[in-house]
Amino acid sequence: MKLKEILECVDGKLVWGESHLEDEVKRGFASDLMSDVLTILEDDIILITGLSNNQSIRTAEMSDISNILLVRNKRPSQTMVDMAKDLDISLSYTPYSLFKASGLLYAKGLKPVY
Amino acid sequence: MHEEFTIPSKDFSVAGDASSKIKRILKQLNIPPQRIKQIIVAVFEAEVNVIAHSYGGKILCDIEEQRVLIDVIDTGPGIENLELAMTEGWSTASSEVREMGYGAGMGLPNIRKSCDDLKIYTKKGDHTHISMQFVL
Numbered sequence: 001m002k003l004k005e006i007l008e009c010v011d012g013k014l015v016w017g018e019s020h021l022e023d024e025v026k027r028g029f030a031s032d033l034m035s036d037v038l039t040i041l042e043d044d045i046i047l048i049t050g051l052s053n054n055q056s057i058r059t060a061e062m063s064d065i066s067n068i069l070l071v072r073n074k075r076p077s078q079t080m081v082d083m084a085k086d087l088d089i090s091l092s093y094t095p096y097s098l099f100k101a102s103g104l105l106y107a108k109g110l111k112p113v114y
Numbered sequence: 115m116h117e118e119f120t121i122p123s124k125d126f127s128v129a130g131d132a133s134s135k136i137k138r139i140l141k142q143l144n145i146p147p148q149r150i151k152q153i154i155v156a157v158f159e160a161e162v163n164v165i166a167h168s169y170g171g172k173i174l175c176d177i178e179e180q181r182v183l184i185d186v187i188d189t190g191p192g193i194e195n196l197e198l199a200m201t202e203g204w205s206t207a208s209s210e211v212r213e214m215g216y217g218a219g220m221g222l223p224n225i226r227k228s229c230d231d232l233k234i235y236t237k238k239g240d241h242t243h244i245s246m247q248f249v250l
Binding site for chain 2: 032033034035036038039041049051053054055056058059061062063064
């Protein structure tokens with residue numbers, strides 16, 4: 001799925017990273033636990049998380065994750081946006097919960113990691 | 115190539131700064147991205163451990179032609195039960211650390227999985243020294 005299709009599916013809004021809208025995202029991983037995220041070695045993943053702080057961006061950086069979707073309308077802070085720009089990671093948010101956003105995307109065919 | 119980074123205690127605003135710098139160095143050396151990811155996941159976990167659990171410390175990074183050596187040395191207080199700390203899901207992290215997204219009890223297990231050789235010295239009341247080797 002392309003990032004733009006993911007955002008359509010979850011009524012998501014892109015905060016930063018227009019150049020990523022055409023990214024082909026192969027799998028989704030939903031977690032608020034960053035050590036769980038760090039176990040992933042696959043590429044082309046979107047991180048779906050309720051953790052709206054710098055650590056989610058840092059973790060994405062370490063795991064080579066280029067796209068982050070925040071749930072429950074959690075708007076990223078300016079510091080997060082600045083970090084995301086610096087690291088070229090797209091940042092979006094959806095009004096839906098982690099469960100609903102993940103469920104909708106899974107039903108649309110986005111594959112899980114495990 | 116030898117690099118040293120000072121890691122503070124409890125300051126999560128800088129968590130990942132050292133790992134990020136090491137990642138940039140490894141990228142410049144044209145090491146395959148998958149290998150870099152494995153190395154950096156271990157370094158980042160160790161960096162977060164120093165911030166979350168210790169009185170502060172440092173990361174020493176030595177990059178040689180065939181291997182990367184990472185030494186993470188803190189100033190205490192040491193791990194009471196290393197066997198438990200190596201168990202997936204076991205954690206002593208504070209609620210503050212958990213709010214940051216850490217403390218899932220996967221730090222040391224992730225480190226063990228990522229590196230080719232791991233040596234840990236620790237003693238309660240003393241310090242912790244984690245020595246990781248990655249073959250290139």
